[in-house]
Amino acid sequence: MKSQHIVTATLCLALLGATGLANADNTSRQERLIQKLTERFTTADVNADGLLTAAEAEGKMRFVHRHFNEIDSGQQGAVSLDQIKDYVAHKAMARGAVF
Numbered sequence: 477m478k479s480q481h482i483v484t485a486t487l488c489l490a491l492l493g494a495t496g497l498a499n500a501d502n503t504s505r506q507e508r509l510i511q512k513l514t515e516r517f518t519t520a521d522v523n524a525d526g527l528l529t530a531a532e533a534e535g536k537m538r539f540v541h542r543h544f545n546e547i548d549s550g551q552q553g554a555v556s557l558d559q560i561k562d563y564v565a566h567k568a569m570a571r572g573a574v575f
C-alpha cells in the first residue's frame with residue numbers, strides 16, 4: 477500500500493511539474509499532492525463529466541494536453557484521471573523508476 481502511495485505521489489509530482497521533489501516520502505504531503513492533482517483535474521473538467529477532452533486539458537493540465545493522444549489510447553476523445561495516472565505510471569516504469 478505504501479508503495480502505491482509513493483507511485484501515486486510521484487505521478488502527481490510529475491504532473492504538477494515538481495519533479496525535484498519526486499523522492500518525497502511524507503504521506504501527508506503525498507496526500508496533499510494527490511488532492512491537488514484531483515482538484516486540477518476537476519477544475520479542468522469544465523462539463524463535469526469526469527473526463528478531460530484535449531480542449532479542457534489545454535492550458536490547465538499541460539502534461540495531459542501534450543500527451544493526450546498517448547493517454548487516450550482507445551481514441552475515445554477524452555481521458556479519465558485514472559487513465560492519466562496509469563499513463564504516467566507506465567512511463568515511469570519504462571524509464572526504470574524505482575518506487
Ligand SMILES: [Ca+2]
Pocket residue numbers: 521522523524525526527528529532
Ligand atoms: Ca469533461
